[in-house]
Amino acid sequence: MSPERFPRRSPRWALRLPRLLLALYGLLGFVFLYLPIAVLIVFSFNSSAVITFPLQHFTLSWYRELREDFVLLGAVRNSIVVTVVTTVGATLVGTAAAFPLVRTGFRMKRMVNLFLLLPIVIPGILTGIALLILFVPVLNLTLSLNTVIAGQIVLAGPFVVLVVASRLYGFNQQLEAAAMDLGATPWRTFWHVTFPLILPGVLAGALITFTLTFDEFIVTFFTIGPESTLPMYIWSLVKFGVTPKLNALASIIVVLTLGTLLTANSLLRRRAR
Amino acid sequence: MKDGHTAVQSLAQELREGQLTRREFFRTCARLGIGVMAASSVLRTLGGGTASAAALPGPLNILVWDDHFDEPELKDFVATTGVKVNTSLFDENADAYAKTKLVGGRQIDVVSGDALWGPRYYQSGLVDPLDLSQFTSAKELFPVFREISFWKVGTRSIMFPWSWAPIIPYYDPRYVTPFDSYEALFDPKYRRRIVMEKTPVDIMAQMGLVSGAKKPYQMTASEVKAAKEALIRLKPNILTFVEQSNQFVQYFVNGSAWIIANAHTGLDYRVKQAGGPLVKPVYPKEGYVGFLDGEMVVKNAAHRDAAMAWLDHKNQAKYVVLNFQKQLRALANEKAMKILQQDPKYADLVHATGYDQPDVALRMILKGPPPGEGLKMYIDAFNEAIAR
Amino acid sequence: MRAASNVAVHISPRVGRAIPRLLWGLLPLATIDVVLFVIPMVFMALFSFRFSEELLGLVGRWTVAHYVKVFTSEGIYLRILVKTIVIAVVATAACLLVGYPFAYFIANASRRWQSVLLTLVIMPFWTSYLLRVYAWTAILGDRGLINEALRFFGVTDQPLSFLLFNVFSEIVVFVYLYIPYTVLAIYASLEKMDRSLVLAAMDLGATPVQTFLRIVLPQTLPGVYASIVFVFIPILGEYVTPTLVGGMSGVLITNLLVNQIHALEFGFGAAIAFVMATFVLMLLLGLRRSVDLERLYVA
Numbered sequence: 001m002s003p004e005r006f007p008r009r010s011p012r013w014a015l016r017l018p019r020l021l022l023a024l025y026g027l028l029g030f031v032f033l034y035l036p037i038a039v040l041i042v043f044s045f046n047s048s049a050v051i052t053f054p055l056q057h058f059t060l061s062w063y064r065e066l067r068e069d070f071v072l073l074g075a076v077r078n079s080i081v082v083t084v085v086t087t088v089g090a091t092l093v094g095t096a097a098a099f100p101l102v103r104t105g106f107r108m109k110r111m112v113n114l115f116l117l118l119p120i121v122i123p124g125i126l127t128g129i130a131l132l133i134l135f136v137p138v139l140n141l142t143l144s145l146n147t148v149i150a151g152q153i154v155l156a157g158p159f160v161v162l163v164v165a166s167r168l169y170g171f172n173q174q175l176e177a178a179a180m181d182l183g184a185t186p187w188r189t190f191w192h193v194t195f196p197l198i199l200p201g202v203l204a205g206a207l208i209t210f211t212l213t214f215d216e217f218i219v220t221f222f223t224i225g226p227e228s229t230l231p232m233y234i235w236s237l238v239k240f241g242v243t244p245k246l247n248a249l250a251s252i253i254v255v256l257t258l259g260t261l262l263t264a265n266s267l268l269r270r271r272a273r
Numbered sequence: 274m275k276d277g278h279t280a281v282q283s284l285a286q287e288l289r290e291g292q293l294t295r296r297e298f299f300r301t302c303a304r305l306g307i308g309v310m311a312a313s314s315v316l317r318t319l320g321g322g323t324a325s326a327a328a329l330p331g332p333l334n335i336l337v338w339d340d341h342f343d344e345p346e347l348k349d350f351v352a353t354t355g356v357k358v359n360t361s362l363f364d365e366n367a368d369a370y371a372k373t374k375l376v377g378g379r380q381i382d383v384v385s386g387d388a389l390w391g392p393r394y395y396q397s398g399l400v401d402p403l404d405l406s407q408f409t410s411a412k413e414l415f416p417v418f419r420e421i422s423f424w425k426v427g428t429r430s431i432m433f434p435w436s437w438a439p440i441i442p443y444y445d446p447r448y449v450t451p452f453d454s455y456e457a458l459f460d461p462k463y464r465r466r467i468v469m470e471k472t473p474v475d476i477m478a479q480m481g482l483v484s485g486a487k488k489p490y491q492m493t494a495s496e497v498k499a500a501k502e503a504l505i506r507l508k509p510n511i512l513t514f515v516e517q518s519n520q521f522v523q524y525f526v527n528g529s530a531w532i533i534a535n536a537h538t539g540l541d542y543r544v545k546q547a548g549g550p551l552v553k554p555v556y557p558k559e560g561y562v563g564f565l566d567g568e569m570v571v572k573n574a575a576h577r578d579a580a581m582a583w584l585d586h587k588n589q590a591k592y593v594v595l596n597f598q599k600q601l602r603a604l605a606n607e608k609a610m611k612i613l614q615q616d617p618k619y620a621d622l623v624h625a626t627g628y629d630q631p632d633v634a635l636r637m638i639l640k641g642p643p644p645g646e647g648l649k650m651y652i653d654a655f656n657e658a659i660a661r
Numbered sequence: 662m663r664a665a666s667n668v669a670v671h672i673s674p675r676v677g678r679a680i681p682r683l684l685w686g687l688l689p690l691a692t693i694d695v696v697l698f699v700i701p702m703v704f705m706a707l708f709s710f711r712f713s714e715e716l717l718g719l720v721g722r723w724t725v726a727h728y729v730k731v732f733t734s735e736g737i738y739l740r741i742l743v744k745t746i747v748i749a750v751v752a753t754a755a756c757l758l759v760g761y762p763f764a765y766f767i768a769n770a771s772r773r774w775q776s777v778l779l780t781l782v783i784m785p786f787w788t789s790y791l792l793r794v795y796a797w798t799a800i801l802g803d804r805g806l807i808n809e810a811l812r813f814f815g816v817t818d819q820p821l822s823f824l825l826f827n828v829f830s831e832i833v834v835f836v837y838l839y840i841p842y843t844v845l846a847i848y849a850s851l852e853k854m855d856r857s858l859v860l861a862a863m864d865l866g867a868t869p870v871q872t873f874l875r876i877v878l879p880q881t882l883p884g885v886y887a888s889i890v891f892v893f894i895p896i897l898g899e900y901v902t903p904t905l906v907g908g909m910s911g912v913l914i915t916n917l918l919v920n921q922i923h924a925l926e927f928g929f930g931a932a933i934a935f936v937m938a939t940f941v942l943m944l945l946l947g948l949r950r951s952v953d954l955e956r957l958y959v960a
Binding site: 651660 | 737826904907920922924
Binding site: 019022023025026029030032033034035036037039040043051052053054055064092093094096097098099100104110114115116117118119120121122123124126127130131133134139143145150151153154157159161162163165166167169188200201204207208211214215218223230231232235246247249250253254257260261262 | 680686687689690692695699700702732762766769770777780783785786791792793796802804809837840845846849852853856886888891894895897898900930942
């Protein structure tokens with residue numbers, strides 16, 4: 001919806017002004033989102049052990065400390081495993097559930113809708129304890145990363161349903177009908193028409209799952225076996241404190257994800273051209 | 274992680290010199306990514322390799338506070354015994370207690386806890402008392418810590434003692450006139466200037482001391498009510514509760530806190546180290562609370578032998594010394610204290626943290642869950658006070 | 662891949678009449694939710710009606726004491742619950758007000774920039790939540806970024822201490838934490854909006870405000886609704902933000918609940934959570950009634 005396409009009654013500057021204001025607003029928005037992260041990164045290079053101004057000397061010692069922390073490295077690995085598996089699982093079941101919720105009418109649909117949202121409504125500490133009671137005394141399972149993943153899928157499922165469903169609302173089903181009329185099999189129709197159209201919703205759902213799971217602490221604590229995940233590691237530094245070592249870790253994560261995402265982006269763009 | 278590390282260094286260097294182009298930036302990011310991936314795969318093979326050489330049945334599962342172990346002893350333990358150690362970290366006593374109760378020895382071999390939580394674990398049948406004389410490193414303990422009455426079950430001890438510290442107020446003398454009683458905290462001139470660690474039971478116990486309770490962890494209903502009134506009275510002066518005592522340092526350094534009402538000893542040193550003011554400790558005349566913690570072996574622990582070997586290993590003076598240097602609070606190991614006293618860098622700190630006065634540990638009012646319905650009463654009162 | 666094939670089944674010409682095959686898609690998630698959520702919650706419900714001497718013991722007598730306590734206890738639990746809901750409403754409204762133009766900005770950017778901008782919106786999420794909240798204390802505090810800047814430019818000589826440790830800072834941090842959800846959800850609906858309608862409206866002489874209210878906003882309501890769910894509900898369960906930046910005035914219901922859980926009062930904790938969940942469900946039902954999504958999309 002570029003302004004150029006609007007009726008050309010006003011002078012040029014009048015069309016540019018809203019656009020400029022919008023861009024300025026967007027810029028401010030990003031400043032808001034990135035200010036804390038900038039602060040975090042700055043303090044990862046600051047020699048003081050506390051996160052407060054004024055800054056002291058430049059140092060890399062917090063990065064050096066990271067290298068020696070085996071518990072932390074193990075936790076990072078566990079976090080990645082849990083997050084990836086949860087993301088795939090929750091995205092699949094969530095997407096599957098979104099279709100009937102949007103496309104079919106059935107009795108009790110409103111209740112089912114609310115029911116699927118329930119896991120978001122109950123505070124995590126309670127869900128965690130409830131799951132632990134189910135897993136150990138009731139089902140006699142051995143706690144492990146698998147039980148963590150099971151719990152995380154419950155937490156993330158509703159988010160995927162919501163995102164995919166909001167994409168499906170208003171989806172033009174005539175496109176599918178047209179494909180079928182032209183003789184496409186249901187599978188072909190799904191892969192070539194439906195799937196590409198809902199893909200942004202599915203990806204958004206996956207991203208949200210990834211994000212939520214990567215940072216989830218309390219349900220993980222109760223459902224995990226003798227391992228630790230990254231948020232657990234960060235949370236447990238309670239008695240004697242967060243060090244800028246964690247800022248260093250966060251900075252590396254920022255640089256890594258930003259790098260990966262932007263590189264992937266530019267690669268995709270190049271291929272598209 | 275070597276790759277990742279040098280990549281970070283060069284990234285920082287280039288950023289400083291302002292000669293980083295976008296392409297170089299991405300290239301460095303990519304190098305970092307490869308470094309992290311390589312490191313994690315190396316770790317995975319390392320972990321697998323050592324576990325196969327196990328002499329004792331493992332792996333050892335410990336549910337532990339982060340300040341109860343350090344990397345070197347973990348590495349050495351894996352190297353000498355071949356037992357892999359799974360560390361699971363926690364913060365609240367109650368969380369660890371609930372998890373131990375539900376999971377038991379099948380997946381937790383060793384659990385950390387605070388003084389009076391020990392008897393609670395034992396009475397619930399969750400832990401086995403330890404015969405401390407079986408441990409070589411227990412001989413290095415101060416004698417008083419081998420004989421702690423509330424941990425005694427016959428000749429055995431519920432916990433292997435680890436560390437302790439009084440929990441006392443500290444103040445910034447630039448703004449606060451010296452005081453020796455909790456009453457000073459209520460002065461209106463300290464409005465929004467007091468910071469406290471959010472430990473509901475211990476805060477209630479401190480308020481009990483203020484309002485004259487005899488046994489702050491075993492208050493009667495009316496004493497709890499008086500303590501609650503005291504907390505309500507104190508509220509306008511409290512800037513915030515913090516989850517982590519490290520934030521104490523932050524708030525002293527940046528001047529937002531004038532008084533910290535419940536800090537572990539050694540805070541003055543840590544504030545100074547972080548470039549802050551010379552804050553002063555107060556040992557209030559009403560008395561003060563403190564923590565004394567340790568490790569317990571879970572009943573029917575699946576890897577009991579490894580658990581015993583681990584406790585003996587981690588409590589050796591050489592590792593305790595390292596722990597003191599990092600955490601700066603008193604421990605139970607006497608031999609480590611003597612080593613530290615020889616070190617001019619740490620001799621003063623040994624004294625400042627009370628490490629050389631173990632009897633103080635037993636004079637403190639030790640933290641733990643109030644018995645029976647007491648815990649519920651304390652928390653109800655605390656909630657009512659902060660929600661008002 | 663079973664779930665995906667379930668998705669595909671619905672367009673099969675052999676769709677049965679009695680039960681649409683599409684409904685099978687609900688099965689995996691519904692099963693997971695029943696086994697891993699409903700059943701555990703039934704246990705918690707039992708605990709909330711049991712008075713047991715022993716921790717997590719199911720033996721004991723039946724009681725409604727925990728629920729009575731939620732509604733009595735000097736009224737604190739109800740009052741804080743209402744306060745929590747009010748704060749969550751304010752924060753959600755702020756997220757929408759701030760986030761909608763932001764999403765509009767992204768949807769208006771050129772195609773190749775859109776994906777970059779979206780990536781940049783999501784990125785902050787991947788840094789530890791806890792550390793990001795901490796960072797705000799270094800921004801809003803007495804010697805924080807803002808106060809230092811104000812002092813540097815000579816605007817103030819005393820730090821503004823009302824920036825941190827109150828309901829204000831709590832809401833700022835909530836907006837910061839949850840606005841990416843709002844932006845993503847609204848962007849998704851803006852992006853698939855039928856733009857020819859906007860042009861048609863403008864051609865017919867509608868003012869930009871009219872166009873927005875009559876054409877754009879109704880089409881993006883599902884996104885608005887989704888973002889309300891994403892923002893409002895999680896804020897009700899927030900524990901860390903009030904603890905770290907809320908000070909003494911920012912205590913929320915989950916803080917009280919967590920204190921009870923740490924006193925091993927699982928039954929009472931569950932009772933608080935169930936009362937809260939009931940409140941939330943009633944609110945959501947009301948919201949569904951007023952924004953009847955289905956009717957909007959029948960056509």
